[in-house]
Amino acid sequence: MARLTVAKTYKMYIGGKFTRTESGRSIAIKNLQGEVAAHVCHASRKDFRGAVECARGAFSTWSDCTGYLRGQILYRMAEMLEGRRDEFASAIQTMQKMTIAAARKEVDASVDCLVQFAGWTDKFQQVLGCANPVAGAYYNFTTPQAQGVVAVIAPHTPSLLGLVALLGAPLCAGNTVIVVGSDVNPIPAAILGEVCQTSDIPSGVINIVTGVQSELYEHIATHRQVAGIYSAALAKKDRVEIEQGAADSMKRVRFSTLDGDDWFDGSITASPWNIEPFVEMKTIWHPSAC
Amino acid sequence: MRHAIDTVMVEQRAASFTRRSIKTDSKQQGLRLALSMIDLTTLEGKDSPEKVRSLCHKAVTPWEGIIEPHLPSVAAVCVYPSLVKVAKRALEGSSVNVASVATGFPSGQYPLEVRLNDVVEAVSDGADEIDMVINRGAFLSGCFDEVADEIAQVRTACGHAHLKIILETGELETLENVRLASDIAIQASASVGPIADGEVFIKTSTGKVSPAATMPVTLVMLESIRDYYEQTGVRIGMKPAGGIKTAKQALHYLVMVKETLGNDWLNPHLFRFGASSLTNDVLRQICKQQTGHYTATYDFSEA
């Protein structure tokens, strides 16, 4: 008799802990052969709310720590991702018809993307900020700083790379992030929590929920503590819903237009102009005189 | 105690006074007021009794022309101690005071005894007002007690004569130093005995060091005077000196005094201009206002 495989039920990763949804719901994830490959949590709006609390709580720790330290932590995360290359490749393959080589290429690109963002943590300020030559006896400069809690709505494809690219930009700038994993292929999102856990990411800085993304749009868009939203490849009706909801607290909403091979080009995904939507420019004036 | 001062904001505030527009009646009144506040000054090595007598005549009758109402005399004539007697005689019977610089003016780099003697002699020669210089060397090296002690001794030496304390702000450089020196000067004077309104002035400059009076420096000194008045009810006088050459500048200073200390200070007992060329420019403007015509420089006597 064939051995019964132990199918995993992935937990969500919230506030540095692996938790099940408070709703008790789960979703069966079927592989390309139509077999149930795993179960993932079906997050409720309350799970999202809890994740926002954790992200908010972690914000000052993450945004206050030096760029150098954030860079080392993100680099460590890249190391851990590299170390689980095969696991991620097979997770990518679960739902997508692709060769193992192609899946590995996506994992490699994800690692590289994360390394690039690790490098940006103490440099984007110099690219996006500047000193301003005002006409008066003032020293005046503009520096970018993190906004707060950013919700990342992961695209379905590329399932790992898309998620990492959208996560990296707000994260490297010092924002804390809630990732809403793809509902089509949530497994890379679900196991990314394990990478976070084993790297040095402080609790609450990255929070990962899974479920049905569209159920959460309204809650993400209208939660007043969420400062920004980052997503890609959304349908127009979803974009309308999100922007209408975001209006009340004036969220910064960014719909990425990245597509196809763009995702594999680090100079595009990790451009500082993708970090820019998730920082606020602060201009400081000070008189200059004896 | 050191007072925090932000230079750029002081400069901005000082500049705002120059944006006031003084026209018609207000200008006529302001110009006459400015004239009455002038300490007509000559402080040159080549000063002669003849020049001082001429200056005294100008002080009493700034202009020979006929103008209604009568022009006021200036407040005082300011000379070196050796010429006090000449000035005193020339001004006899007028309302114009004799002011004398003393205390080893302008540097003050003499033994204290010499400086005090300078004061005593000028007073005994008839000076109504003494313009002393503070010991900037002591101030800049942080010996504030020494500075204060010397001022107190000078005030004592003045007797009944009024005292103007020159800070020489051009050598103090920072506005924080100006404020500190102002506070020290006022406190030190008060340490000797009660001060009647206008009995003690603080003054910006000797006129021998550049920059001399500026509006930001004067503003900081006015604020020191204001704060002392609010604490004690005693009105200290103010005298910017050097660099005020035009009637327009003088009006700017009056605006600053009015908006910082109020109208109470707008009289020669509490506010003076230390100047020489200012007088004729004020006279030209007064004439222009009254006659509608512009005058030539030779229409007015050189002092």
Place this chain on the structure above:
Amino acid sequence: MTIATQDTSTEWDYSPALDSTKVTIEQKNKLYIGGKFVSPRSRAWFATTNPATEKKLADIARAGKADVNAAVFAAKTALPKWSRLSGSERAKYLYRIARRIQERAREFAILETMDGGKPIKESRDVDIPLVAQHFFYYAGWADKLAYAFPGASSSPVGVCAQIIPWNFPLLMASWKLAPALACGNTCVLKPAETTSLTALRLAEVFQEVGLPDGVANIITGEGDTGRFLAEHKAVHKVAFTGSTEVGKLLMRQTAGTGKKRTLELGGKSANIIFADAAIDQAVEGIISGIYFNQGHVCCAGSRLFVEESILEEVIHKLTRRLGSLRVGDPLDKNTDLGAVNSKEQLKTIERYIRCGVEEGAELHQTNTSRLPKKGNWCNPCFFTDVQPSHTIAREEIFGPVLSVMTFRTPEEAIARANNSPYGLAAGVWTNKGAKIFEVAKKLDAGIVWCNTYNKFDAASPFGGFKESGFGREGGVHGLRPYVRLGGV
């Protein structure tokens, strides 16, 4: 002993000093579309009045849908040629505009003051010089855009709808138009209904300098005109400065359309004074922070946080200084505070003042200027005993009304300053450098003025955090809202 800096005695005071330059105003002010002044197809007009006298100044065209269509069409038509024009050629037009504004500065200043009520001192010394500076500054960027966005290529966004408020009418027009035109966009600008005159005169300047037809169009009207414009399908970008309420509405209306937006909205900015500050200068900063332009300033320092140990001194100095402000005829060069822009706004401010009193705060109205009988006047004031929950401490008043509160520690000051949905500006006053930077870093505000307040410059970005909107105007950052980036 207290010095009364404004007394009623017959002693020396300033005679009226009215700016006597005559400025002629057309009786019927048409729309500026496609390089021509045209009558509105709507055939509708409305009156604009001088808020200081309540006298009607002129009729202004009310642009209807057809007029908006015509203006957008003109901008769309002009776009290909203008956007392909070399940057250095575009720059030359903008430089010329800056020059003509400088040359006609006095006329612009007087018109701004007559139409809007702000003191001539401010329109002459602040507004109009900054308008010229903005055009001059952005002119220089037109041929240097390749250096503004490292690693990316930039292209114009397209047709820009620009809707501006009444507090800095011409200045806001320049903030919108100068960067947009420099980047190769074409524009339709709608000034606020109470202050259209200077924008229309700017259109005359466009004609004088030969700006190609349709590159910048100016249409006048009220809220509906603005809405038609923002919703127009051919518009690629909406830039709005005004109330947070309308800003949110615009965001909803344009949701999912892909239109780019810059929203510069309301504020309730905190001005924090530490005990170690240069108090006399800080008081100057408080005064200019809240009473500049009658408090009709989105970044006005309307919440004052004073370290408890110096509260009495600050109140004393504030009272004295408030007394020295001259409120009255905006055309008098000695006026510090002019007229409130409209009856409606005056009523709003008065309602807030009543509300402050009713909620238990103590009102200080220490200015004794004799206010004219006619016109919209508000005696500048401040409140003490204000609780953070009071309406006057939370809502934007947009008038000369200051709420004074206290704090004991830097952390408390920061927390209280940030306890607001707004995040436009903030002020910090302390003589200690390290403290300045720490507090400035932690304040949720797009502009932090340290030991100064209400300073503006074409080279300095302006714009807020949180519900104060997004996007920056001014500086290199002010280009970003008017380009699309490629290669990212």
